[in-house]
Amino acid sequence: MVEPHQTNVVLVGKKDIMNYVLAAIRLFNDGAEEVIIRARGMNICKAVDVAENIKNLFMKNTEVAGVEIYSEELEDPKGKKKRVSAIEIKLVKKQ
Amino acid sequence: MVEPHQTNVVLVGKKDIMNYVLAAIRLFNDGAEEVIIRARGMNICKAVDVAENIKNLFMKNTEVAGVEIYSEELEDPKGKKKRVSAIEIKLVKKQ
Numbered sequence: 746m747v748e749p750h751q752t753n754v755v756l757v758g759k760k761d762i763m764n765y766v767l768a769a770i771r772l773f774n775d776g777a778e779e780v781i782i783r784a785r786g787m788n789i790c791k792a793v794d795v796a797e798n799i800k801n802l803f804m805k806n807t808e809v810a811g812v813e814i815y816s817e818e819l820e821d822p823k824g825k826k827k828r829v830s831a832i833e834i835k836l837v838k839k840q
Numbered sequence: 841m842v843e844p845h846q847t848n849v850v851l852v853g854k855k856d857i858m859n860y861v862l863a864a865i866r867l868f869n870d871g872a873e874e875v876i877i878r879a880r881g882m883n884i885c886k887a888v889d890v891a892e893n894i895k896n897l898f899m900k901n902t903e904v905a906g907v908e909i910y911s912e913e914l915e916d917p918k919g920k921k922k923r924v925s926a927i928e929i930k931l932v933k934k935q
Contacts, residue, residue: 786885787885788885789884789885789888790881790882790883790884790885790925793884793909793925793926793927794925796909797909797910797911797923797925801911801923809909812907812908812909812927813907814888814891814892814904814907814929815892816892816896828892828896830885830888830889830892831888832888832907834909
């Protein structure tokens with residue numbers, strides 16, 4: 746897992762998929778050699794779509810260097826702990 | 841990617857997550873050294889939950905040996921082609 750505030754991370758949430766695709770493309774265009782696509786729970790599917798869209802359609806010079814799945818323990822507003830699955834997809838520029 | 845009809849594959853679909861958790865546990869108990877959890881589209885999140893549940897709660901002697909994401913081209917009933925993201929999670933018994 747990467748550091749939480751690393752600047753080349755795209756955290757996939759509720760917005761439309763293209764927001765995250767564009768965010769990642771911008772990071773690559775700003776000089777990033779790798780970009781991490783990260784998501785939790787129901788957004789995991791969207792994160793996979795984001796990565797597949799980038800490498801197959803928008804930036805064919807990128808590839809998936811690794812995928813990691815893990816669980817995070819979150820606290821809901823009532824203080825109850827809950828385990829949530831998460832994913833990290835590492836996209837890199839092809840050498 | 842593994843062969844489509846390999847017997848140690850759990851294809852995650854619309855059923856409740858526990859169906860797939862149990863299917864994977866049964867494969868391990870029948871002697872499988874590795875089990876592939878596979879899913880497409882919206883079921884990708886469920887596949888990650890299945891894998892995390894197995895290794896964190898039900899079979900702590902298993903671990904994720906690799907995760908792969910890819911795209912499949914499917915034809916809808918009208919013959920129109922559509923790209924769908926997919927995931928394969930390889931669970932293995934710890935050595």
